[in-house]
Amino acid sequence: QAKYLAQIILVGAQVVGRAFMRALRQEFAASRAAADARGRSERPQSAAASRIIGISLQEAQQILNVSNLNPEQIQKNYDHLFKVNDKSVGGSFYLQSKVVRAKERLDEELRIQAKGDKEKERKAET
Secondary structure (H helix, E strand, C coil): CHHHHHHHHHHHHHHHHHHHHHHHHHHHHHHHHHHHHHHHHCCHHHHHHHHHHCCCHHHHHHHHCCCCCCHHHHHHHHHHHHHHCCHHHCCCHHHHHHHHHHHHHHHHHHHHHHHHHHHHHHHHHC
């Protein structure tokens, strides 16, 4: 009887293990597809900036709570969040670092857009 019980447990574990591995592979494939889609949706320079700085444009906008790339609003929110998260007032260095990274990413995006606008103007003149 114990032999049959052990076989049943072994077969059951194999079935559960295979189902788990299949689900894991599907999750990895879905994650990779979503990452590829995000990469395609950004312009090449913007995608490169996301990789270099380590934060996406959308994430940076969420951290600094801005919906569009308004330099004044970005600076205002940055100043507030940086001050609030200062360690001397009980804030978190980790959160303060995230705020700095988000500001760097948004500044880089503004620089990329300004460069693109200048190129468009130059092409329009010719």
